[in-house]
Amino acid sequence: MKTVVLGAGVVGTATAYFLARHGHDVEVIERQPGAALETSFGNGGVLHASEVEPWSAPGMPLKILKWLGNTEAPLLVRYRALPKLVGWGAKYVANCSPARFERNTLANLGLALHSLATIKAIRSEVPIDYDMRTNGALRVFTEQQPFDAAARTAEKLSRHGLAFETLDAAGTVRQEPAFAASADRLAGSLYFPRDEIGDSHKFTRGLAAHCETLGVRFRYGAAITGVRAAGGRVEAVATTAGEVTGDNFVAALGSFTTPVLRPLGIRVPIYPVKGVSITVPGTAWPGRVRTCIGDDSGLYGLVPLGDRLRVAGSAEIDGYDATPSRERCDAIVRKVAAMFPDFAACYDPATALYWGGVRPVTPTGTPVLDRSPIPNLFIAAGHGHLGWTLGCGSGQVVADMVAGKPPAVDASGFRYANQ
Numbered sequence: 187m188k189t190v191v192l193g194a195g196v197v198g199t200a201t202a203y204f205l206a207r208h209g210h211d212v213e214v215i216e217r218q219p220g221a222a223l224e225t226s227f228g229n230g231g232v233l234h235a236s237e238v239e240p241w242s243a244p245g246m247p248l249k250i251l252k253w254l255g256n257t258e259a260p261l262l263v264r265y266r267a268l269p270k271l272v273g274w275g276a277k278y279v280a281n282c283s284p285a286r287f288e289r290n291t292l293a294n295l296g297l298a299l300h301s302l303a304t305i306k307a308i309r310s311e312v313p314i315d316y317d318m319r320t321n322g323a324l325r326v327f328t329e330q331q332p333f334d335a336a337a338r339t340a341e342k343l344s345r346h347g348l349a350f351e352t353l354d355a356a357g358t359v360r361q362e363p364a365f366a367a368s369a370d371r372l373a374g375s376l377y378f379p380r381d382e383i384g385d386s387h388k389f390t391r392g393l394a395a396h397c398e399t400l401g402v403r404f405r406y407g408a409a410i411t412g413v414r415a416a417g418g419r420v421e422a423v424a425t426t427a428g429e430v431t432g433d434n435f436v437a438a439l440g441s442f443t444t445p446v447l448r449p450l451g452i453r454v455p456i457y458p459v460k461g462v463s464i465t466v467p468g469t470a471w472p473g474r475v476r477t478c479i480g481d482d483s484g485l486y487g488l489v490p491l492g493d494r495l496r497v498a499g500s501a502e503i504d505g506y507d508a509t510p511s512r513e514r515c516d517a518i519v520r521k522v523a524a525m526f527p528d529f530a531a532c533y534d535p536a537t538a539l540y541w542g543g544v545r546p547v548t549p550t551g552t553p554v555l556d557r558s559p560i561p562n563l564f565i566a567a568g569h570g571h572l573g574w575t576l577g578c579g580s581g582q583v584v585a586d587m588v589a590g591k592p593p594a595v596d597a598s599g600f601r602y603a604n605q
């Protein structure tokens with residue numbers, strides 16, 4: 187049985203790994219010269235079961251309307267993107283009801299917890315150096331009201347398996363001494379002991395190399411230009427490096443799943459939402475953060491990755507272009523420096539790596555992990571801000587579906603029809 191995986195991001199590569207484990211003959215098609223060179227390259231690096239709430243949340247549509255065109259807004263919708271956003275936007279608004287938000291959050295949580303267990307199992311089998319740390323994540327708050335609201339949400343989610351602790355400002359400093367200089371600004375924090383961090387590019391590259399030892403073939407530098415279907419089946423994908431045939435196909439193309447599948451009449455409503463990261467050498471700041479920090483009011487993540495520090499954030503709706511906006515990068519750096527004055531010692535624009543990627547966001551805020559209306563074509567895409575968190579679990583779920591086995595976790599929240 188030959189399965190062709192389209193896309194070698196974290197999701198496609200994890201799918202290829204589990205398919206190989208099921209004994210499939212696997213070929214992966216990727217337009218870049220290696221694995222995880224697009225959105226899975228420079229993301230925030232956090233495997234965060236603590237962040238499973240979709241961006242389609244009650245109250246969000248009104249906020250987005252108020253932020254329209256404002257370049258300082260946490261979620262910037264550029265006016266020029268509006269015409270293409272209409273259909274997706276209507277579905278997005280429908281998913282902001284409290285009931286759907288809760289349903290989608292719980293679906294993501296189940297998959298995130300499974301995915302954390304899955305990456306642990308992969309680690310025990312495949313030695314990959316990806317700057318991993320398993321010392322949890324801190325979400326810090328400078329205002330009481332959002333802190334209390336987040337604590338209530340975490341309490342609710344703890345009934346479904348999310349582990350957390352509530353810390354006051356002093357407890358936050360005990361957990362992460364780098365906050366000592368800014369403790370008076372903190373209302374407190376939530377500590378999520380099971381969240382992990384790691385470099386998703388290094389992990390995916392390592393997993394791809396391991397897949398090759400299992401017999402998986404990676405066809406890099408091959409851009410998919412079309413999908414050929416006949417008699418209700420996909421027969422082949424056309425690429426710039428020739429046609430690739432197979433028995434089954436898995437589309438794991440992130441945001442690009444939508445345009446590639448559209449000519450087949452398959453409508454996966456994924457919209458690209460651009461984010462940025464700035465990676466700096468961390469050694470100039472001896473007391474640098476050792477724990478992953480998510481600043482709830484600054485809306486950035488600060489993550490130690492080996493001897494580097496990565497700051498990530500920003501959400502911008504402006505089509506498929508992933509070029510990082512220097513203005514948005516600088517705005518985040520200023521926020522980090524305001525909270526951690528010593529961060530400035532690490533930050534030299536000449537050595538900083540500025541990166542941009544497009545999160546593949548669905549209106550539900552949950553990925554699609556399902557067979558498409560064409561029976562031998564499966565979809566593993568739409569992971570939004572959670573692709574690194576959910577990637578390994580998603581790969582296993584979809585590989586199980588392709589192999590005709592019941593998935594290890596309830597996948598009813600990820601149906602194509604839900605979108």
Ligand SMILES: Cc1cc2nc3c(=O)[nH]c(=O)nc-3n(C[C@H](O)[C@H](O)[C@H](O)COP(=O)(O)OP(=O)(O)OC[C@H]3O[C@@H](n4cnc5c(N)ncnc54)[C@H](O)[C@@H]3O)c2cc1C
Pocket residue numbers: 192193194195196197198215216217218221222223224225226227228229230231232233234408409410411438439440441442446460461462463487498499542543544545546566567568569570571572573574575576
């Ligand atoms: C700033 C930022 C911070 C983030 N932080 C986090 C975080 O901390 N934790 C977390 O869980 N998630 C985070 N995410 C989200 C996460 O990075 C994504 O959800 C995830 O990388 C998506 O993985 P993927 O495999 O679906 O897509 P991708 O990584 O985009 O993989 C798709 C692959 O398909 C290939 N491809 C596309 N079109 C074609 C074509 N026509 N032909 C051939 N190949 C093609 C691409 O080259 C790419 O390699 C962040 C995202 C951003 C932008």
